[in-house]
Amino acid sequence: MESEKTFIVRIATPEDHKYAELITEEVADSAKKRGTGIAKRTPEYVINKMDQGKAVMAVNPQNEEWVGFCYIEAWQDKKYVANSGLIVNPKYRGLGVARKIKSRIFRLSREKYPHSKIFGLTTGLAVMHINSDLGYEPVTYSELTDDDQFWKGCQSCINYPILMSKGRKQCLCTAMLYNPDKEKNKEREKGSVNNMNEENEHTEKNRHFSGNYKLFARWTRFKKYILLKGINKKKQK
Numbered sequence: 001m002e003s004e005k006t007f008i009v010r011i012a013t014p015e016d017h018k019y020a021e022l023i024t025e026e027v028a029d030s031a032k033k034r035g036t037g038i039a040k041r042t043p044e045y046v047i048n049k050m051d052q053g054k055a056v057m058a059v060n061p062q063n064e065e066w067v068g069f070c071y072i073e074a075w076q077d078k079k080y081v082a083n084s085g086l087i088v089n090p091k092y093r094g095l096g097v098a099r100k101i102k103s104r105i106f107r108l109s110r111e112k113y114p115h116s117k118i119f120g121l122t123t124g125l126a127v128m129h130i131n132s133d134l135g136y137e138p139v140t141y142s143e144l145t146d147d148d149q150f151w152k153g154c155q156s157c158i159n160y161p162i163l164m165s166k167g168r169k170q171c172l173c174t175a176m177l178y179n180p181d182k183e184k185n186k187e188r189e190k191g192s193v194n195n196m197n198e199e200n201e202h203t204e205k206n207r208h209f210s211g212n213y214k215l216f217a218r219w220t221r222f223k224k225y226i227l228l229k230g231i232n233k234k235k236q237k
Contacts, residue, residue: 007061102134134178
């Protein structure tokens with residue numbers, strides 16, 4: 001139906017409390033199906049983010065159905081910011097919902113925390129591509145926050161033993177980071193970015209994976225193979 005293809009993306013409000021339980025249930029179910037985990041959140045936690053204006057909702061205006069969700073977390077005295085809990089209603093997947101939500105939550109993060117580094121951990125190549133378009137770059141884990149509370153969120157993931165065995169320096173997830181200071185340096189080098197037309201801006205944003213996206217995907221799969229192989233050897237012993 002056409003209504004199932006209609007959605008809007010906006011900042012969440014207290015009126016969205018009714019979606020909190022549905023969102024957390026889908027987050028848990030999706031993580032279970034993927035065989036990976038993300039930080040478990042309660043409906044109350046999601047509601048708190050909505051009340052703080054630190055979340056983005058995608059909804060279907062025709063039937064008031066929830067379409068997608070994502071929220072902001074700040075770490076290490078706001079030095080680092082993460083866009084967490086990205087989830088899309090299964091009925092609306094494949095429609096570009098995740099990309100629009102990621103773009104909106106990224107803008108909201110820049111508005112609220114203009115000097116913070118924005119980072120993420122993901123095993124999904126599609127999310128990596130979206131992040132790259134927004135200006136994120138692959139980095140080592142050492143460039144992320146060292147806040148213990150953030151890393152405790154990984155405990156619900158089945159790959160947590162790998163993370164800990166590597167001293168929190170490596171895991172199956174790829175770390176990506178947007179550094180506003182680095183972006184400022186790029187702007188100085190190329191002059192005023194405001195003079196760039198839309199086509200040039202799109203080309204600039206997509207330069208990160210240009211020509212090497214498939215190679216990066218192969219490297220990600222190889223890393224997964226090596227890490228899982230090492231864990232399996234330890235189990236056999």
